[in-house]
Amino acid sequence: MRPAERVEMSSLNQSRPARHSCVVGLQWGDEGKGKIVDVLTADADVVVRYQGGANAGHTVQVEDQEYIFHLIPSGILKKDTACVIGNGVVIDPRALIAELDGLLEMGLDHEENILISDRAHVVLPYHSALDEAKESAGGDGKIGTTLRGIGPCYTDKASRVGIRMSEFVDPNGLRERLVHLGELKNRELEKLHGRDPIDPDVVFEEYSAYAERLRSRVCDATAFLHEQDARGAGILFEGAQGAMLDIDMGTYPYVTSSNTSFLGLGPGTGFSARKVGKVLGITKAYATRVGEGPFPSEMQEEAAASLREVGGEFGATTGRPRRCGWLDIVALRRAIQFGDVDAMVVTKLDVLDHLEEIKVAVSYKVDGAETDQYPASTECEVIPQYRSFPGWLESTTECRAFEDLPEKAREYLRFVADAAGCPIAIVSVGKERSQIVSLDPWLEPTPVEGD
Ligand code: GDP
Numbered sequence: 100m101r102p103a104e105r106v107e108m109s110s111l112n113q114s115r116p117a118r119h120s121c122v123v124g125l126q127w128g129d130e131g132k133g134k135i136v137d138v139l140t141a142d143a144d145v146v147v148r149y150q151g152g153a154n155a156g157h158t159v160q161v162e163d164q165e166y167i168f169h170l171i172p173s174g175i176l177k178k179d180t181a182c183v184i185g186n187g188v189v190i191d192p193r194a195l196i197a198e199l200d201g202l203l204e205m206g207l208d209h210e211e212n213i214l215i216s217d218r219a220h221v222v223l224p225y226h227s228a229l230d231e232a233k234e235s236a237g238g239d240g241k242i243g244t245t246l247r248g249i250g251p252c253y254t255d256k257a258s259r260v261g262i263r264m265s266e267f268v269d270p271n272g273l274r275e276r277l278v279h280l281g282e283l284k285n286r287e288l289e290k291l292h293g294r295d296p297i298d299p300d301v302v303f304e305e306y307s308a309y310a311e312r313l314r315s316r317v318c319d320a321t322a323f324l325h326e327q328d329a330r331g332a333g334i335l336f337e338g339a340q341g342a343m344l345d346i347d348m349g350t351y352p353y354v355t356s357s358n359t360s361f362l363g364l365g366p367g368t369g370f371s372a373r374k375v376g377k378v379l380g381i382t383k384a385y386a387t388r389v390g391e392g393p394f395p396s397e398m399q400e401e402a403a404a405s406l407r408e409v410g411g412e413f414g415a416t417t418g419r420p421r422r423c424g425w426l427d428i429v430a431l432r433r434a435i436q437f438g439d440v441d442a443m444v445v446t447k448l449d450v451l452d453h454l455e456e457i458k459v460a461v462s463y464k465v466d467g468a469e470t471d472q473y474p475a476s477t478e479c480e481v482i483p484q485y486r487s488f489p490g491w492l493e494s495t496t497e498c499r500a501f502e503d504l505p506e507k508a509r510e511y512l513r514f515v516a517d518a519a520g521c522p523i524a525i526v527s528v529g530k531e532r533s534q535i536v537s538l539d540p541w542l543e544p545t546p547v548e549g550d
């Protein structure tokens with residue numbers, strides 16, 4: 100078999116309209132998507148989540164107030180922005196209502212802005228119990244999931260036994276559907292995992308109240324998006340997780356159960372990805388991963404501990420310490436390529452401010468052979484080849500223009516754009532909304548000879 104040749108990626112596809120855009124994670128999640136979506140919502144009329152579920156934790160910091168969104172799109176803070184939860188999302192009604200109540204407690208009564216697709220699948224206590232049972236079974240099967248029932252719910256969707264929002268909010272059919280699904284799931288819980296069964300009547304009791312509350316928000320979200328498009332509205336799509344957790348393109352089986360990249364947008368909304376003019380891929384200036392699975396550029400624990408401390412690298416959903424590593428250009432190029440990314444947003448540059456040396460993985464040795472392609476197998480030995488950069492050793496947190504950044508930081512960013520073959524549109528230098536450097540024009544990669 101001939102290895103694929105390296106292809107230089109083109110940058111912005113000028114032919115697509117730029118009114119609608121999409122934000123996706125380019126790594127293993129937690130790249131700072133929430134912050135960037137919040138910032139870009141200023142120019143959007145509609146913000147849409149299209150895959151994943153309450154496994155996501157998207158943080159938005161507004162002055163001293165921190166918001167963490169799991170199911171609600173990160174555009175919710177802007178009044179009058181429609182926030183759509185698309186059909187590709189798996190919705191735990193208990194988690195969604197807890198989130199809505201949390202917003203109410205903070206004085207944000209934006210529930211009317213939320214629209215839930217009638218085709219989205221519902222996460223029930225059976226799914227979370229199965230997720231937990233599978234994860235605690237031990238052995239090689241542990242993924243390190245968020246235990247939010249995501250895999251089991253998508254399994255039911257693919258097996259065509261899941262409950263969708265339209266049925267969930269139908270007062271006539273819910274009890275029967277829960278009894279039927281409960282029978283199937285309890286068999287699995289008891290026989291396969293030796294767990295106690297879950298009483299469908301108890302589930303009905305709790306969940307029918309959730310259905311009552313959510314009913315008015317459930318609609319044909321696909322029709323809504325097309326109607327908004329026809330009216331000239333700007334739609335911002337918000338990916339969850341990151342490219343390397345994509346079920347098809349990620350580090351399978353150590354992935355989540357959806358298409359986390361731009362590839363998930365069409366099926367997760369019923370809105371053609373061809374209508375989306377701009378795909379922004381978010382990457383940290385380094386890398387993190389939560390849960391099990393390969394992470395070639397992972398640091399030794401001592402260095403990781405320092406970065407974790409400075410970067411606050413603890414899960415926004417589970418609180419787990421995140422594994423930390425250097426930026427990985429091999430993984431990044433792949434994510435940009437299959438995700439059709441127009442430009443990158445580099446976040447958390449400030450977290451590197453104190454480092455004397457910054458490393459970047461530029462290629463791999465896979466089972467002894469040099470390559471710049473990410474391997475399919477999670478079993479092979481991957482040794483990253485690093486390039487080293489001197490740190491800038493000064494604060495970037497007050498920088499608001501490219502020229503404000505220290506020269507060494509600018510060199511680092513230029514290298515990232517060149518090596519990834521993709522422009523940089525925004526640099527983030529702190530968690531607060533205002534800590535942003537917008538690059539206009541974008542920092543384009545240096546043209547490759549022959550281009
Ligand atoms: P998401 O899942 O991609 O939305 O990212 P998370 O919210 O899980 O994790 C990103 C974390 O980094 C959050 O705590 C953010 O507040 C924080 N953050 C985002 N951008 C920056 C940045 O540029 N600098 C710093 N120091 N923190 C940031």
Ligand code: IMO
Nearest residue numbers: 128129154155156243244245339340355389390
């Ligand atoms: P955001 O949107 C980081 C990881 C889990 C685990 C794997 C499968 O905040 O970037 P799952 O519960 O989805 O079945 O777990 O995926 N994972 C995330 N890691 N950020 C996320 O979301 C994640 N969502 C899931 O840690 O390794």
Ligand code: MG
Nearest residue numbers: 129156157415
């Ligand atoms: Mg997160």
